[in-house]
Structure formats: structure tokens, C-alpha cells
Amino acid sequence: MASPSVTKLFNYGILLSTVLIITLVAVSVSSFQFQVGGDRGWINPAVNETAEDYNKWAEKNRFHVGDVLYFEYQNDSVLVVNYTDYRDCIVSNPISKFEDGNTVLRIDRYGFFYFISGQPGHCDAGQKLVIRVMVQSAEVQTPASSPKENGDSGDDGWDSFNWGPPSMNSTIKLSVASYFLTILGGVLVIFYVFM
Template structure:
């Protein structure tokens, strides 16, 4: 028979696993602006580099941007200053070579280089931040779908070796998988019953 301490440890572990499975909270992600190239003046033939970089990523409230650069700066600005590469009225300005900007609200964020020519040549960034979707308080109960009703007039099943392509990728099984917290709750209940058995 297992010791009481072992039973308590197993129970705590199972409860922790059940809780982890049922409520997942994702922390904000950090995006390195420009990926491995960092924050720099784009080459003349690629002045849309940062536009394309922003389009490849999805930003949510709680995420952050990491700007890494040398002999340059990054300024957070208003939309008109972004469009005109105006560095004279920044919201925030950094020139330390490694700057982190927190995306703390939904909507657009505008960034430019503090060097006029760099910004004019495409070293500016617009990111659109999406709001986080609230986590529902309770998940709907999983449902099990039943296979379709079979008519009273039975017809033979097609051969699995038939050469007709109509049975290729278009066939589907009518089975469903139950997922979510229900299997974990069943597992926890089963484990507790086993531990309480004399």
C-alpha cells in the first residue's frame, strides 16, 4: 500500500495537470524587428522591407517589439509624423542600440528612424495591434456526433480497391474525438478513486 505522502503528491500532480489542461494563458511574445537583420536603413531596392515584415506577423496587446541597431535610433511617433518622416516631435525616442517597445493597447503603432534619410528610404514601421480575445468563462460541453442514419434500402459498399477516383480524398469518416477538460476530469476522478482504495 502506498504511503499517505505519496497519495497526496500524486493527487497534487494530477490536479495541477488538470488545471494546466483546462486554462491556458499565453504570455505576450517579443518580436525582433527585422528578424536577424534588425533595425537598419533598407537597401534602395527594398524600401518596403519593414512593411513586409509587419505584414508577416500578428501582434496582440501584451506583445513587445525589440529593436536592435547600431549608430541609429528608433522613435515612436504619431501617424502624421510617420507619414512625413518628422522626427522633431516623438512620443518616445531611443538611441541605446537595443530598445523594447511594449504594445499595450490595440490599434496602430508608428515607428521611424531618427535619421531623416533613413526614414525616407523606408526605415519606418507601422504595426497594427489586435486586442486579445477574452477567454470564455466556461467551455461548451463537447458533443458526440452520431453516424448518419442508414436507409432501409441497403446497397453494397464500394470495394476499397476500386479504381474510381470518387472515393479518393473526398471520403470522410463520421467519427468524432472528445477533447478538452472532460477526459482530464475523468482521469483525475479515476486516480483519486484508486488512491482512496484500501
Template sequence: MASRSPLHSVKLFVFLILLSASAFLKDAATATQFRVGGPLGWRKPTGFESETYNQWAGRNRFHVGDSLYFKYQKDSLLVVDKGHYDECNTMNPLSRFTDGNTTFRFDRFGYFYFISGQSGHCKAGQKLIVRVMVHPEMIPAPAPAPMSVPFVGSSPTSWSGSPDQPESSGSWRIGKTDYVLAIGLIGVLAWQMV
């Protein structure tokens, strides 16, 4: 058996380091942090906001690994179940945060319910439902559109020909293919440099 050169061992070591680092960086590269309430933060609505917390959540897409950042003063954040959310019940929350700077990371898909712990704030609209979707790489491709059937009869009086397009959340998400290509390119460059 032929012995390996020291250069080969160094290249293999560099490649293994890059591969290990990429496993840790993937979650960070694909996760997005959303700031709840924008620059004003998590606070009791005044009635003059352009949208409610739930309207904001409805126009964003949340995935496992993403997080919400809550900035608040003289308030608290409670993670509750649906029943407590519906009733604005602050007793026995799943989690309670009072530090004024809370980052909540989504570790599963499904629904998450948030309310203020301050008396009267939840009933005034300081509450949020977030639906966390399965990560994009896990979502199967949509089924092909059905074949069109010849139309017989009168024409419809109105027709909305364009499908609903999701609004951009202002965030950027790296796809699995882009991630693999980037790591591969880094590996090749590192291999050539050694």
C-alpha cells in the same frame, strides 16, 4: 467525514501546481516574436531592399502579446503617434530606445507607429506601422457565405474565383483548444505518475 489519503493530497498538490504554471505559460505559448528587418535589422533603407518595412508588416499578422525585436547600431527607435509618424517628427516621442537591442511587446490591439530617431532616416523610409489584431480566440467566426442567386445575363469576361489567402508569416501559433488539450493531457499523465 472520511480522511483523505496522503496520496490524494499529493495528486491534488501536483494538479494545482500544473494549473498555476499553465496560466503563466499560456502567454508564452501563444506569443510570437518578429525580427524587424530580418538579419540586417532596423536600419536606414538603401533602396535595394526587396520590400519596405510596411510591406513586411502588411504580410504578417500581429496579435496582443506578440513582440517586435529591433536590432540596430548607431541609431534609435521611437514609438510615436500617427501625426509624428506622418511628419517624421522625432520630438516628444511616446517612447525612445537607444540600446541597440529593443524588444517591444504589444499590450493592446490597434495601430503602433515606429520611426528612426536619426536625422533623415525616417524620411528615407525607416519607419513602420503595425496593426495589432484582437487575439485569435476573441475573433468571432465569419458569417456564412451568402446563398448564390441564379445568374441572368451575359457571362463576365474575367473571373477571379479564388479568395485572397493570407501569406504565412513563418510563425506558429497554438490555438486555445490545443492549449487546453495539452494541459489536460499533462494533468492526466501527472495524476497517473503519482
């Protein structure tokens, strides 16, 4: 028969494993992958006259820090640009350029992101996208007026992006599901301690 200390150690091992699993599930629940443009992908709208406008597609979705954008395309490119280059379809000075046909970008901050095609004429034909990543904290205030209302050029002030996993000092907030799973983990801890 096992001694009480070995049984207690075993229970703590189970508890630690449970908390680890709950944490991993919470992180995976809090982000989504979006295929830009849905099933049709990132294509020149002039090729498909019935294609939905990319910004109408974006309006149907809610983007959050940690979400992933997936651009699928052939013989094209994805340029990450500032507001002015987005508005005027300027391809000469992108913040980032991708040409691999399967571009995956992890959103690492809230705010606006601007994308255009790097192929001549595609942006002017409508192959451009702006997404707004939702603020996930009540601490951050939204602007009182839009750039057009206050006479601003509309440039969002960010001129570089860090596409990839968020840094260790990231201010990513957990989703409601993550909070629920954390509370569930706490209940399990209390249950194991008092058993």
C-alpha cells in the same frame, strides 16, 4: 503502505502541478517575438537599396497583444510616434525614444503602432514602420471607414504607451492553443478526481 488520504493528497499534488505546467505552456504559446525587418534589422534603407520596405515586412506578419517587437540597430534610434509624426517624419516629439541598439517592446493593446528612426533623413528614406495589432475579441468592432475616407487626420488618439508586461487588469484574450490546453487541463482534473 500509505493511507488512502495520503494517496489522495499526493494525487491532488500531481494534479495541481499538471495544471500549473499547462497554464505556463498556454501563456508562452500565445505570444511571438518578431525581429523588425527580419535578418537585416532596423537600418536606413538608403544604405541597402535592395532592402525590403518595413511596411511590406509588417504586412507579412500578424501581430497580437502579448507579442514582442525586437529592433536591432547600430548608431540609430527607434521613436514611437503618433500617426501625424509618422506620416511627416517628425522626430521632435516622440511618445517614446530608444537608443540602446537592442530595443524590445511588448505589445499591450490592439490598434496601430507607429515607429520611425530618430536619425536625420532616415525616416524620409523609408526607415519607418506601422503595425496593426489584431483585435482578439468579437466584442470590439473595427471602424467602418479608414481615416482618409472620413476626412480624419488619421491620428489614432493614443498619445502614450505602456511598454512592458501587460497590467493585471489587462484584457488579453487567450489564443486557440491556450483554450485547447485549458480544456486538456480540465480533462486531467476530471480524470484524477474519478480515479
